[in-house]
Amino acid sequence: MEILFFAAIVAYFAATMLQSVGAMMDRNKLTRAARAIFIAGFALHTAFTAWRGFAAGRLPLANQFEFASGFSWSAAIMGIVLYARLKQNWVMTVSMPVAFLVLSYAAFQPMEIKELMPALRSTWFALHIGSATFSYASFAIAGGLGARYLAMLKKGHADSETAMKQTDYMTYRLICLGFLLLTVVILSGAIWAEQAWSRWWSWDPKETWALITWILYAIYLHQRMRMKWQGKRMAWFAVIAVVCVLFTFAGVNKLLPGLHSYAV
Amino acid sequence: MKKVLSFLRSMKFGMILLVLVIACSFAGSMIVQQRDAMEYVRRYGEDAAQLILALGLDDVFSAPYFIVLMAALCLNLILCSIVRLPRTMRAKKALISRAETAKTDTPLDEGQAGKLCAFFEKRHYSRYKAGDRIIYFKNSIGFYGSFITHFSFLLILLVGAAAVMTADVRDQTVMPGETLELEGGISIRVDSFQIVDETGLLDYASTLTVSDDIGKTVTREIRVNEPLSFEGYKIYQQTYGTAGAVRIKNLETGVSEDMKLTEACFLTLDGVSGMFYQALYPGYVTDSDGSVTLITSTSGAYTDPVYDIVSVSGGAMTPVLAFPDETLTIGNVSFTMLDPVSYPGLRIKHMNPLVLGLLYATFVLMVAGLYLCFFAAPLAVAADDDGYVILSPKTQTGLMIELEALLKEE
Numbered sequence: 231m232e233i234l235f236f237a238a239i240v241a242y243f244a245a246t247m248l249q250s251v252g253a254m255m256d257r258n259k260l261t262r263a264a265r266a267i268f269i270a271g272f273a274l275h276t277a278f279t280a281w282r283g284f285a286a287g288r289l290p291l292a293n294q295f296e297f298a299s300g301f302s303w304s305a306a307i308m309g310i311v312l313y314a315r316l317k318q319n320w321v322m323t324v325s326m327p328v329a330f331l332v333l334s335y336a337a338f339q340p341m342e343i344k345e346l347m348p349a350l351r352s353t354w355f356a357l358h359i360g361s362a363t364f365s366y367a368s369f370a371i372a373g374g375l376g377a378r379y380l381a382m383l384k385k386g387h388a389d390s391e392t393a394m395k396q397t398d399y400m401t402y403r404l405i406c407l408g409f410l411l412l413t414v415v416i417l418s419g420a421i422w423a424e425q426a427w428s429r430w431w432s433w434d435p436k437e438t439w440a441l442i443t444w445i446l447y448a449i450y451l452h453q454r455m456r457m458k459w460q461g462k463r464m465a466w467f468a469v470i471a472v473v474c475v476l477f478t479f480a481g482v483n484k485l486l487p488g489l490h491s492y493a494v
Numbered sequence: 495m496k497k498v499l500s501f502l503r504s505m506k507f508g509m510i511l512l513v514l515v516i517a518c519s520f521a522g523s524m525i526v527q528q529r530d531a532m533e534y535v536r537r538y539g540e541d542a543a544q545l546i547l548a549l550g551l552d553d554v555f556s557a558p559y560f561i562v563l564m565a566a567l568c569l570n571l572i573l574c575s576i577v578r579l580p581r582t583m584r585a586k587k588a589l590i591s592r593a594e595t596a597k598t599d600t601p602l603d604e605g606q607a608g609k610l611c612a613f614f615e616k617r618h619y620s621r622y623k624a625g626d627r628i629i630y631f632k633n634s635i636g637f638y639g640s641f642i643t644h645f646s647f648l649l650i651l652l653v654g655a656a657a658v659m660t661a662d663v664r665d666q667t668v669m670p671g672e673t674l675e676l677e678g679g680i681s682i683r684v685d686s687f688q689i690v691d692e693t694g695l696l697d698y699a700s701t702l703t704v705s706d707d708i709g710k711t712v713t714r715e716i717r718v719n720e721p722l723s724f725e726g727y728k729i730y731q732q733t734y735g736t737a738g739a740v741r742i743k744n745l746e747t748g749v750s751e752d753m754k755l756t757e758a759c760f761l762t763l764d765g766v767s768g769m770f771y772q773a774l775y776p777g778y779v780t781d782s783d784g785s786v787t788l789i790t791s792t793s794g795a796y797t798d799p800v801y802d803i804v805s806v807s808g809g810a811m812t813p814v815l816a817f818p819d820e821t822l823t824i825g826n827v828s829f830t831m832l833d834p835v836s837y838p839g840l841r842i843k844h845m846n847p848l849v850l851g852l853l854y855a856t857f858v859l860m861v862a863g864l865y866l867c868f869f870a871a872p873l874a875v876a877a878d879d880d881g882y883v884i885l886s887p888k889t890q891t892g893l894m895i896e897l898e899a900l901l902k903e904e
């Protein structure tokens with residue numbers, strides 16, 4: 231069944247390439263093909279995830295491989311839903327590489343199915359980790375949109391002021407969504423930790439970095455409001471903040487072991 | 495004074511404080527916390543260790559400056575919330591009166607007003623007429639979003655601190671079969687304790703019977719994620735240990751007694767000869783050359799327990815490795831090693847249920863506040879025969895683009 235997983239990576243890769251070329255050359259046929267391949271890849275990815283859930287007899291989000299796969303899956307579905315709503319090609323140009331890169335990272339993680347650790351057997355598991363995958367995916371796509379904004383600025387896309395405004399606005403909206411979900415992650419994590427270890431908060435490195443990420447995005451939201459910062463500065467902010475998200479997602483597990491180290 | 499106050503309640507000060515919280519959290523996650531001084535010297539070298547200790551970076555989150563920082567954040571949030579609530583009320587009224595008078599900024603062609611009306615009706619906007627213009631209005635509750643968010647953040651900090659400070663926490667090891675009496679007439683009996691080894695994943699569970707002095711009794715198994723709640727107490731399966739056990743028999747009188755061995759001790763009747771208990775090992779492996787190596791890791795089940803003891807008799811000391819059921823006779827006393835006993839370390843927490851309820855309510859409040867901020871921003875659109883204008887305290891690029899597209903449609 232791992233074949234489904236690798237087929238999904240290949241599909242995401244092909245879609246990303248076609249989409250980039252299609253978007254660069256303004257070829258609708260190519261981007262349409264890219265979307266079809268991406269959706270096919272997403273179907274494979276979903277089938278793989280469902281199979282893994284059945285095989286393991288639990289939600290497949292229990293270790294770094296499964297979590298990364300969930301992160302990529304969330305990015306893919308968010309891209310598809312956003313495209314369906316906005317009908318804007320650039321949504322795909324950004325979500326496809328996010329889904330592809332995160333799934334490729336997953337491919338380098340140990341893949342074997344393991345029994346769920348007793349500490350993870352909780353009703354809070356689904357809410358805590360499920361929101362985390364969607365939160366990270368929102369931030370990652372927002373970072374991608376920030377990068378797109380900067381690229382447009384460099385190219386001097388004067389022809390599409392609306393597109394730039396829309397990109398800037400979507401970056402902000404995705405950060406709002408990611409922030410709300412990250413709040414759910416942190417609060418449900420606190421309730422869970424109290425059930426499991428009797429303490430809501432232990433300043434464990436993963437918790438601390440989730441808090442750092444949360445505050446960083448709170449600063450983003452305030453700066454946008456207080457200084458009326460928009461456009462270039464906020465795009466840079468969104469891009470740089472993704473580094474913090476990625477560190478919270480993967481770096482902490484590898485470099486700063488703590489209570490969450492089972493997620494390695 | 496006025497200037498100081500307005501700085502203390504400003505968003506600028508708030509942001510400075512948030513950056514400082516990030517800086518402290520960064521330091522606290524990168525530098526190992528709460529170790530002794532030598533550990534810092536070993537890890538980071540003497541100079542860096544001195545700096546870390548001098549700046550309190552070895553325990554950032556309990557350092558006075560971190561507490562002051564959190565207090566300043568609370569003060570800032572209190573001040574800005576107090577100022578903001580009346581402003582929020584005024585803003586709500588102002589938005590409506592602005593909608594009645596504001597100049598339209600996007601022209602409408604003939605027939606497009608109907609399209610606009612249909613669009614807003616589909617989206618469940620409320621609608622009223624003010625003179626010759628129609629005002630579409632939505633989400634007035636959204637005005638309170640950021641107030642609720644900030645207020646709930648403040649409450650989380652305050653109620654969280656109260657919850658931690660008012661909780662009475664104690665750790666206690668209890669042997670299976672023993673009962674622990676708590677104040678208020680509550681007793682906790684450990685009926686049994688077991689370690690379940692699921693291919694390397696260890697699950698520890700205790701079966702407890704908890705009762706109070708008026709006859710209410712609960713029997714339940716506790717394990718990680720499944721503490722037992724009873725009359726304000728929460729009992730957690732926190733840790734575990736394994737103790738040796740020995741039956742000591744006086745061969746002259748025939749009297750015998752079983753004892754648990756939790757630490758090294760000398761068991762003797764006459765004070766001279768007897769058994770010195772050193773340690774208990776969970777198992778052993780026999781190498782290819784027949785030599786035996788003891789397993790020293792004490793996590794997990796004791797599959798082949800081995801007692802490390804010393805027989806002390808007539809001034810001679812003989813080290814012995816003994817298995818359960820083996821008997822050692824020293825003088826007039828026999829020592830029969832028994833199967834080891836695993837026992838739980840319970841954490842017993844007593845908390846005021848009101849504080850706990852309040853804390854969880856603040857969590858819900860924060861999520862609700864953020865939802866209102868982001869997904870229920872107040873919005874008014876004023877339209878007359880010539881054009882329309884969008885009014886909202888938040889940027890409404892999404893709606894703006896949507897309306898443009900709608901009106902462009904044939």
Ligand code: HEM
Pocket residue numbers: 445448451452455503504505506507508509512567570571574640643644647864867868887888
């Ligand atoms: C980590 C703590 C904080 C969080 C999570 C937070 C969250 C938020 C959110 C979500 C918004 C709405 C932003 C938007 O809709 O784009 C907001 C607005 C605002 N925040 Fe904070 N905030 C925090 C701390 C502070 C502090 C310390 C201040 C200091 C005064 C502050 C002052 C404000 C102000 C004045 C607004 C604008 C409110 C309005 O006009 O509706 N915030 N905050």
